[in-house]
Amino acid sequence: MFLGTSDHNLDSKGRVILPSEFRAELGESFYITMGFNRCVQVMSEDEFDRLRSQIRELPADKALSLQYLLISPAKSVTPNSQGRVMIPQKLREDAGLSGEVTVVGMDSRIEIWDKAEFDRFMERQKQASLQEALELLRL
Numbered sequence: 001m002f003l004g005t006s007d008h009n010l011d012s013k014g015r016v017i018l019p020s021e022f023r024a025e026l027g028e029s030f031y032i033t034m035g036f037n038r039c040v041q042v043m044s045e046d047e048f049d050r051l052r053s054q055i056r057e058l059p060a061d062k063a064l065s066l067q068y069l070l071i072s073p074a075k076s077v078t079p080n081s082q083g084r085v086m087i088p089q090k091l092r093e094d095a096g097l098s099g100e101v102t103v104v105g106m107d108s109r110i111e112i113w114d115k116a117e118f119d120r121f122m123e124r125q126k127q128a129s130l131q132e133a134l135e136l137l138r139l
Contacts (some may be wrong), residue, residue: 002105033074
């Protein structure tokens, strides 16, 4: 299980260090692909295989769309000796990654966000959740 957030810097070659506890759980090699928000996601080989299997079970038109979005841009990666992994340029561009990034543990997967974008996203999430709670509690 992946938990917690940490801030890191993307180097000039598009590499980022993943927390050591995340790397230990991911194994020697794992997958990077587009995320469900404006981010990239990292999954173990087993989790990626599970996702692929779930996509194949969907109706053909839905499966094809998800294959284009999640499977075709995926890349198998292996951390270097310093624990850095290369995020492919196209994924970095699509997710708006440069400079500071936030690595987010999301239970069975990891997300990598541009730090400023993640901060804005979390602020919107907090506001929406607070508003909903106030309405439900009739305050």
